[in-house]
Amino acid sequence: MQTLTRKEEQIMQAVWQIGHPCLISEILKKDTTLKRNTVAPGIITLTKKGYLKVDSIGKSMTRTGRAYAPIVTQHAYDEQQKLIQCVVDSQTTKDGILNYIQLLIDTNQADDAFRANLKEKIEK
Secondary structure, three states, X not given: OOOOOHHHHHHHHHHHHHOOOEOHHHHHHHOOXXXXXXXXXXXXXXXXXXXXEEEEEEXXXXXXXXXXXXXXXXXXXXXXXXXXXXXXOOOOHHHHHHHHHHHHHHOOOOOHHHHHHHHHHHHO
16 A cells, blocks of 8 residues: 555545545535545545545536545555554664554454464564
8 A cells, every 4th residue: 555645545534434436526525624626636646546446437416427436445544554653653664563563462453364374474
């Protein structure tokens, strides 16, 4: 996943909250601080970055346009942000990764399959 700008993240938050393939007009209604001149190019960028895809053609009261659906889930994005924050907050990248793994263990997100996979990678 590529890093998002604040506006791109704001657009994605609106899309995730809507919860179904949505038109630009729905995004603008969901987050009234966004403007069409920001959202339209932002959608293109988010599509190129692999966060959104064109799902279908939809119709609003005044327009017909593409409906966009997220490719990346909000959970996956949030996890990536946690990893990045762990690395940023640590002295070294290795420490950051270890801190992230510890966070997964502490929050019971490191299931048996994850632990086995991690052990296998360490042993190689």
